Amino acid sequence: MSSGDTTRFILDPGNESKPAIRRQLPRLPDLAGRSIGLLDISKARGDLFLDRLESRLRDHGANVLRFSKPTFTKPAPLDLRQQIAVECDAVLEALAD
Amino acid sequence: MKTELPSGLVVVVKRDCPTCELVAPVLADLASRGALSIYSQDDPDFPEGLAVRDDRELELSYHHDIEAVPTLLRVEEGREVERTEGWHRGDWEKLTGLSGLGRDLPDWRPGCGSLSQLPEQRAALRARFESDTLRARRIPLAPLEDVYEALHERGWSDGLPMIPPTPERVLTMLDGTSRAPDEVVAEVPPDLVPCSVEKVAINAVMAGCRPEYLPVVLSALEAACNDDFNMHGVLCTTMPVGPILIVNGPIRRRIGMNSGKNVFGQGNRANQSIGRALQLVIRNLGGGRPGEVDRATHGNPGKLGLCFAEDEEGSPWEPYCCDAGFEAGTDTVTLFAAEGPRCIVDQISREPESLARSLAAGLRGVAHPKTVMGMDALLAVGPEHARVFREAGWSKTQLLERLNELLTISGEELVRGAGGIAEGLPERLRGASLPKFRPGGLRVVHCGGAAGLFSTIFGGWAGGAMGSQPVTREVRP
Numbered sequence A: 001m002s003s004g005d006t007t008r009f010i011l012d013p014g015n016e017s018k019p020a021i022r023r024q025l026p027r028l029p030d031l032a033g034r035s036i037g038l039l040d041i042s043k044a045r046g047d048l049f050l051d052r053l054e055s056r057l058r059d060h061g062a063n064v065l066r067f068s069k070p071t072f073t074k075p076a077p078l079d080l081r082q083q084i085a086v087e088c089d090a091v092l093e094a095l096a097d
Numbered sequence B: 001m002k003t004e005l006p007s008g009l010v011v012v013v014k015r016d017c018p019t020c021e022l023v024a025p026v027l028a029d030l031a032s033r034g035a036l037s038i039y040s041q042d043d044p045d046f047p048e049g050l051a052v053r054d055d056r057e058l059e060l061s062y063h064h065d066i067e068a069v070p071t072l073l074r075v076e077e078g079r080e081v082e083r084t085e086g087w088h089r090g091d092w093e094k095l096t097g098l099s100g101l102g103r104d105l106p107d108w109r110p111g112c113g114s115l116s117q118l119p120e121q122r123a124a125l126r127a128r129f130e131s132d133t134l135r136a137r138r139i140p141l142a143p144l145e146d147v148y149e150a151l152h153e154r155g156w157s158d159g160l161p162m163i164p165p166t167p168e169r170v171l172t173m174l175d176g177t178s179r180a181p182d183e184v185v186a187e188v189p190p191d192l193v194p195c196s197v198e199k200v201a202i203n204a205v206m207a208g209c210r211p212e213y214l215p216v217v218l219s220a221l222e223a224a225c226n227d228d229f230n231m232h233g234v235l236c237t238t239m240p241v242g243p244i245l246i247v248n249g250p251i252r253r254r255i256g257m258n259s260g261k262n263v264f265g266q267g268n269r270a271n272q273s274i275g276r277a278l279q280l281v282i283r284n285l286g287g288g289r290p291g292e293v294d295r296a297t298h299g300n301p302g303k304l305g306l307c308f309a310e311d312e313e314g315s316p317w318e319p320y321c322c323d324a325g326f327e328a329g330t331d332t333v334t335l336f337a338a339e340g341p342r343c344i345v346d347q348i349s350r351e352p353e354s355l356a357r358s359l360a361a362g363l364r365g366v367a368h369p370k371t372v373m374g375m376d377a378l379l380a381v382g383p384e385h386a387r388v389f390r391e392a393g394w395s396k397t398q399l400l401e402r403l404n405e406l407l408t409i410s411g412e413e414l415v416r417g418a419g420g421i422a423e424g425l426p427e428r429l430r431g432a433s434l435p436k437f438r439p440g441g442l443r444v445v446h447c448g449g450a451a452g453l454f455s456t457i458f459g460g461w462a463g464g465a466m467g468s469q470p471v472t473r474e475v476r477p
Helices: A046-059 A078-087 B018-033 B059-063 B089-096 B119-133 B147-153 B167-174 B197-207 B211-224 B231-236 B269-284 B352-364 B383-392 B396-406
Strands: A008-011 A035-040 A063-068 A090-094 B008-013 B036-040 B052-054 B071-076 B079-085 B138-141 B184-188 B193-196 B242-248 B306-309 B332-345 B375-381 B408-410 B433-435 B442-446 B454-462 B471-474
Touching: A008 B147, A008 B167, A035 A046, A035 A078, A046 A063, A046 A090, A063 A078, B008 B018, B018 B036, B059 B119, B071 B089, B079 B089, B119 B167, B167 B197, B167 B211, B184 B211, B193 B197, B197 B211, B197 B269, B211 B242, B211 B269, B211 B332, B211 B471, B231 B242, B231 B454, B242 B269, B269 B306, B332 B352, B332 B375, B352 B375, B352 B383, B352 B396, B352 B454, B375 B383, B383 B454, B396 B408, B396 B442
Parallel strands: A035 A063, A035 A090, B008 B036, B036 B052, B242 B306, B375 B442
Antiparallel strands: A008 B138, B008 B071, B071 B079, B184 B193, B242 B332, B332 B454, B332 B471, B375 B454, B408 B433
8 A cells, every 4th residue: 555644643642631831820918818728638637737727827817717528538529619719818738647 | 535436337456366357358348338437456557558547545445345356336326336346247247237248258256355455454544544533632753753662751651561552553442342432431530531432442552452342441431430439539549559440241251351360460461451441541531640649658560450350150159240239141340449469378278167267367457457447358269269168058148247247356456555556446446346347348259260279358448438439330332
């Protein structure tokens, strides 16, 4: 069989919708008066760590909101993610393991 | 684009065919009597002296399913209404409505194979004429680029070499399923990317699958990507677990899977490549890569892909798919989140009670001897151990009930500090009596070689709704 085109192709096995670069959101200029979410992933003793973070954030004038995932083994449910996005200026997800 | 047929008589020939050479005078005769279009597969100067159309690209031959040369067609208004293959005077005269064709020739000669039917050519022709059914991005390779290195450099490999997913191979892979290439199979974690049958086929090619394995891979992906199995959690945990695939039903034999000797080991293409294909989809589509979202402390070599078939024929019990609610004889694939295998050796027990105690002692160690109701386990009973239960008439349910009784443990052994080990349960549970496994957390399959008084334990991961549950899906063609 004759064919002039000898270019070899392979097919992309990956996610073609993935952006090459994901930009970070700008940092908050300060914490005073901001609503900061603390997401407990529900691993043992994570609350000790988050309690300390809450105390430090309040010292900076932040309004702290606490959230927790039903289980650390699974992603946060969609409604929880949406609630955090609506209510918070920033969120800290933390665990102690 | 499908090549249109000119109306009238059409013949497809090749010079490298003695029958085509033989009928060349007949073609000259037909051409002189009216409309005859001649297509040559290998030489546009053959037959000499006649107007010949060039089909060296085999476009017409491919689209009109020419199986032999010469093939003579009668075409009306662009549609084939009759065809004959090879040389048979009666058939040619009937088709053309002309008499006295090839008087000097023998009455009959078989033709030769069409170039468009060469087995080594079929995949390339399909890719040339049908690859518009493929949607995936085509990535060109530089002329001197080593394709095997390219696959590694682009981050698609699990560390081992892979088969390059060319359009030819992917189209051939897609023959393995009746599902449409653009059907979405699942949203693959962790990035929750919609994954088409075609993308699964691409990764199945890379993993080394044959097309007939593809339905198992597709069903395995469905079993992985849901809240029950929780592939996201299985992937990102620090525990050394990955999806183990258990295949039941006649498809095990049809695709040549191993359920016997070295069942969890190397050497069987289907076992090795099906599990690997699932893991490659999670890596390449879902974005689940070790060291990134995959946070495993140690991992295990089964995370390259661990797939096996149950030995149903030699089992004293109903196949695993029945435990999952399917009828025996159904093609199914089950996913179980687990660590690597470990062997339980008992070469002395010939009574089921004694053997059950051995197996329970081995199962006690899953995760930690003090861990209860947290981690699931899969017990793969070997044929020589299964024989002990068969001869005693123990059903699978009976074995599971006895194991769970033997694995009901006093809190005194489980609390923190017991046995001089700080790990353990809170002191308030000292008076409790607790089961090693949650209800349904221990599963049993039968497989392995005929020699060896062994069974194998796979320690699982956090079981139930708070972790991962085994998920079984029917394998659809």
